[in-house]
Amino acid sequence: MALNLDGIIGNSPALAEVFKVLGKVAPTDSTVLVTGESGTGKELLVRALHRNSVRREAAFVPINCGAIPKELLESELFGHEKGAFTHAVRTRPGRFELADGGTIFLDEIGEMDLSLQVKILRALQEKEIERVGGTVIKKVDVRVVAATNRDLEGDVKAGRFREDLFYRLNVIPLHLPPLRERGGDILLLAEHFLSGHCNHKDRRRLGISDQAREMLLTYSWPGNVRELENFMERMSILCDGSEVLPEDLPAKIFEDIGEKPLRRVEELAPPRPAGFAWPTLRDMDDHQLKLKEFMEAIEGRLLDEALEQADGVKNKAAELVGIKRTTLIEKLKKRGLL
Numbered sequence: 001m002a003l004n005l006d007g008i009i010g011n012s013p014a015l016a017e018v019f020k021v022l023g024k025v026a027p028t029d030s031t032v033l034v035t036g037e038s039g040t041g042k043e044l045l046v047r048a049l050h051r052n053s054v055r056r057e058a059a060f061v062p063i064n065c066g067a068i069p070k071e072l073l074e075s076e077l078f079g080h081e082k083g084a085f086t087h088a089v090r091t092r093p094g095r096f097e098l099a100d101g102g103t104i105f106l107d108e109i110g111e112m113d114l115s116l117q118v119k120i121l122r123a124l125q126e127k128e129i130e131r132v133g134g135t136v137i138k139k140v141d142v143r144v145v146a147a148t149n150r151d152l153e154g155d156v157k158a159g160r161f162r163e164d165l166f167y168r169l170n171v172i173p174l175h176l177p178p179l180r181e182r183g184g185d186i187l188l189l190a191e192h193f194l195s196g197h198c199n200h201k202d203r204r205r206l207g208i209s210d211q212a213r214e215m216l217l218t219y220s221w222p223g224n225v226r227e228l229e230n231f232m233e234r235m236s237i238l239c240d241g242s243e244v245l246p247e248d249l250p251a252k253i254f255e256d257i258g259e260k261p262l263r264r265v266e267e268l269a270p271p272r273p274a275g276f277a278w279p280t281l282r283d284m285d286d287h288q289l290k291l292k293e294f295m296e297a298i299e300g301r302l303l304d305e306a307l308e309q310a311d312g313v314k315n316k317a318a319e320l321v322g323i324k325r326t327t328l329i330e331k332l333k334k335r336g337l338l
């Protein structure tokens with residue numbers, strides 16, 4: 001089955017590697033641990049994982065373990081019985097119960113208290129939970145996916161995270177590379193966000209000048225995709241011309257780049273392999289795709305490349321691949337890119 005990656009932009013080799021693992025693990029019930037710096041798209045990826053699993057029709061229940069006070073987290077996760085504590089005026093099911101048949105997403109799992117980690121381990125191993133103040137044990141059928149921007153292995157060594165839980169969660173590790181390691185994805189995303197915000201504000205689509213592109217490629221993006229999205233929103237409001245120019249970019253970018261040599265757009269193109277190799281059945285199998293989906297994936301890559309070369313100008317992109325503009329638009333709509 002083709003992966004439904006709606007809304008996840010990028011075709012860098014680093015991201016392709018992530019999608020490859022995603023395609024293999026999504027249909028299984030294995031526990032997945034997603035790691036990556038803040039703003040790299042961990043939540044987006046976990047949602048895609050659920051969407052591509054057999055549980056897709058059942059609930060997806062996220063819980064941010066870092067955002068809920070630790071006294072309340074246990075009852076949020078496992079529920080409580082009436083009278084279990086002062087404010088427990090009525091019985092309430094927890095998120096594990098709500099996720100029965102579906103997926104629970106334990107976000108920022110690294111922030112969880114050691115005492116609660118034991119209970120999570122038990123829920124994972126025994127597939128059963130106990131409400132706070134309860135006496136009965138309930139069976140739950142839940143797939144667990146966790147995410148963190150911390151170095152959990154380091155936390156295990158420092159005694160801040162249980163080793164047994166780490167191994168139980170880390171059955172399939174999925175690491176999202178930081179944006180600075182995704183090469184041309186930076187520009188794809190920049191254009192995607194910029195056109196989205198321009199549309200939203202009903203202003204003409206802004207281009208990005210070559211020099212500004214080089215700066216975006218050279219900047220280290222500590223806040224990753226989220227930071228890029230915010231910058232592009234700002235550009236869509238503050239930029240006066242028809243193109244984003246270096247002087248429009250935030251001072252933070254100039255400071256970070258300093259004396260660094262600028263990365264050039266041309267450097268991005270991967271070296272062309274000698275000769276041309278037609279795809280083989282093995283390639284289809286590697287990607288776990290059937291013929292129609294495989295062809296669509298190839299088409300998608302070519303269209304993305306054409307759009308990138310054409311600076312997002314659809315007429316030009318359509319011309320590059322020899323189709324009508326309207327056909328191109330139809331195809332982009334079908335892929336959820338418009």
Ligand SMILES: Nc1ncnc2c1ncn2[C@@H]1O[C@H](COP(=O)(O)OP(=O)(O)OP(=O)(O)O)[C@@H](O)[C@H]1O
Pocket residue numbers: 007008009010036037038039040041042043044045149189225226229
């Ligand atoms: N590849 C991508 N394509 C399109 N949008 C993306 C991509 N990656 C991230 N985003 C967007 O960037 C923002 C941050 O993504 P997300 O919340 O998934 O990151 P995160 O890794 O969970 O961050 P944090 O660690 O801060 O919770 C979201 O608005 C998301 O939609």
Ligand SMILES: [Mg+2]
Pocket residue numbers: 042043107
């Ligand atoms: Mg997140």
